[in-house]
Amino acid sequence: MSSLARKHVLVGVTGGIAAYKSAELVRRLVDQEAIVRVVMTRAAREFITPLTLQAVSGHPVRDALLDSQAEAGMGHIELARWADHVIIAPATADFIARLAAGLANDLLTTLCLATEAPLSVAPAMNRVMWDHPATRANIDILSRRNVHILGPDSGLQACGETGEGRMIAPTDIVSCLNETPSTGVLQGVRVVITAGPTWEPLDPVRALTNHSSGKMGYAVASAAIEAGADVILVSGPSFELPPPGATIHSVKTANEMLAKVESQIASANIFIGVAAVSDYRPVEASRKKLKKGQETIRLDLVRNPDILASVAARADGPFTVGFAAETEATLNNAREKLLAKGLDLIVANSVTSDNNPFGSDHNHLLLIDAKSDLDLGRDTKSALAQKLIIEIARHYRAKHSTQDT
Numbered sequence: 001m002s003s004l005a006r007k008h009v010l011v012g013v014t015g016g017i018a019a020y021k022s023a024e025l026v027r028r029l030v031d032q033e034a035i036v037r038v039v040m041t042r043a044a045r046e047f048i049t050p051l052t053l054q055a056v057s058g059h060p061v062r063d064a065l066l067d068s069q070a071e072a073g074m075g076h077i078e079l080a081r082w083a084d085h086v087i088i089a090p091a092t093a094d095f096i097a098r099l100a101a102g103l104a105n106d107l108l109t110t111l112c113l114a115t116e117a118p119l120s121v122a123p124a125m126n127r128v129m130w131d132h133p134a135t136r137a138n139i140d141i142l143s144r145r146n147v148h149i150l151g152p153d154s155g156l157q158a159c160g161e162t163g164e165g166r167m168i169a170p171t172d173i174v175s176c177l178n179e180t181p182s183t184g185v186l187q188g189v190r191v192v193i194t195a196g197p198t199w200e201p202l203d204p205v206r207a208l209t210n211h212s213s214g215k216m217g218y219a220v221a222s223a224a225i226e227a228g229a230d231v232i233l234v235s236g237p238s239f240e241l242p243p244p245g246a247t248i249h250s251v252k253t254a255n256e257m258l259a260k261v262e263s264q265i266a267s268a269n270i271f272i273g274v275a276a277v278s279d280y281r282p283v284e285a286s287r288k289k290l291k292k293g294q295e296t297i298r299l300d301l302v303r304n305p306d307i308l309a310s311v312a313a314r315a316d317g318p319f320t321v322g323f324a325a326e327t328e329a330t331l332n333n334a335r336e337k338l339l340a341k342g343l344d345l346i347v348a349n350s351v352t353s354d355n356n357p358f359g360s361d362h363n364h365l366l367l368i369d370a371k372s373d374l375d376l377g378r379d380t381k382s383a384l385a386q387k388l389i390i391e392i393a394r395h396y397r398a399k400h401s402t403q404d405t
């Protein structure tokens with residue numbers, strides 16, 4: 001049974017050309033046995049009639065805050081409480097701006113302020129409007145408030161231009177609203193994931209390592225398994241419980257991690273490098289425990305191989321996704337890394353006083369490709385991993401469909 005069965009879903013429709021897709025969205029939600037009520041903005045009525053949405057949802061459609069007859073049935077506060085999910089699709093630039101500003105100047109904005117239900121928006125607008133700093137700033141505000149931003153997609157737009165700003169498909173919106181939204185998106189796909197720190201021995205009892213707990217990589221592995229993937233997890237030392245269903249290979253050093261990845265990569269479709277691999281290792285590990293004596297000692301270190309870059313450089317390599325922890329200029333530094341290593345996607349997190357992901361159950365991620373970026377917001381590592389897997393699957397499929405045509 002769908003996790004949306006018997007759930008109350010409030011669909012908000014705003015005035016964009018993609019409003020015609022809202023009828024399909026309501027239909028797909030009803031197919032999942034959700035109970036759907038629709039609220040439109042006045043502008044949305046120019047694009048789709050309330051009658052159409054009433055017919056597909058099976059309930060009268062509301063558009064006015066001060067409608068005494070409708071309020072006598074289910075008042076707006078009651079409607080806000082009724083909802084288990086609120087999804088605004090399509091969400092125009094204007095509606096997003098009003099939401100970011102916290103306005104309550106019509107029924108839909110009022111409901112968004114008055115509800116405690118999770119709120120998702122599926123933006124739809126011209127690509128220049130989507131790229132405008134004002135829209136970017138508004139989206140940023142909403143992400144920080146834990147509003148789920150679904151899409152947009154790239155492609156041919158109603159205005160005749162091509163670019164990012166198309167509303168994502170109604171079926172993708174339904175997947176995102178499902179509690180197990182990623183079900184099946186990586187069915188039959190083989191994914192190799194690295195996780196945890198590496199451990200570079202100095203002597204039999206000491207090593208160079210870092211604070212990585214493995215939590216993010218293990219969460220990504222779990223989410224990929226939930227999405228139907230065949231997962232091989234190459235993990236440095238971690239206290240996390242291995243995700244059920246993954247084939248685990250435990251390694252210690254970067255060289256061992258590289259060798260294990262190389263032995264698994266030929267049959268992989270996707271490689272996700274989450275591990276915090278030590279950039280350097282001691283030139284030589286002492287066979288015996290180093291004795292203390294001198295006040296200062298020198299350590300000679302040598303560069304470790306870059307596992308991710310070497311996978312990305314393979315002629316018939318898989319779709320590659322890297323992670324980047326940055327302390328400054330997160331977006332620019334991460335994109336530089338994406339280009340330098342020849343990756344398909346990079347997932348960046350800022351290591352700041354507000355967000356220190358090391359060892360934490362929470363993180364704040366930004367997904368970046370060569371041209372665009374998507375703020376996945378701050379959330380638990382497992383919720384972020386689910387969102388991430390949906391996005392990775394979407395990019396992976398898009399790359400393959402263009403390669404196949």
Ligand code: C5P
Binds near residue numbers: 273277321323324
């Ligand atoms: O260059 P930087 O270490 O910041 O890049 C981080 C990304 O590269 C992560 O995805 C990490 O798993 C990967 N990496 C690697 N091998 C290294 C260093 C980093 O696979 N030696």
